[in-house]
Amino acid sequence: MKHMTVVYSIVDESRFIEEQTRVMDLFAELGEKPWSVTAVSLDNEIRRLELVEQAISKSDVEIIPAILEHNDVGNVSDIDEL
Incomplete structure (x- = not known):
């Protein structure tokens, strides 16, 4: 499949x-x-994944729950906005 x-x-x-x-x-x-x-999904889940990857690359894993819970992640341009 x-x-x-x-x-x-x-x-x-x-x-x-x-x-x-x-x-x-x-x-x-x-x-x-x-x-x-x-x-x-009613949001941009590809963008959510990109932000999670950005957090991991910056070793900022503490921000990941905020990324996962954000209700308008498609309009977040950078993890620094969170």
């Missing part, structure tokens, strides 16, 4: 509603389907 991660950057939420609804309609158990959306 392979996985693919996609991050949507949404500037205008009101104009994104139709696409978000379409994505959520695809969110389902895999079952016998050839593919399915099996995970959805």
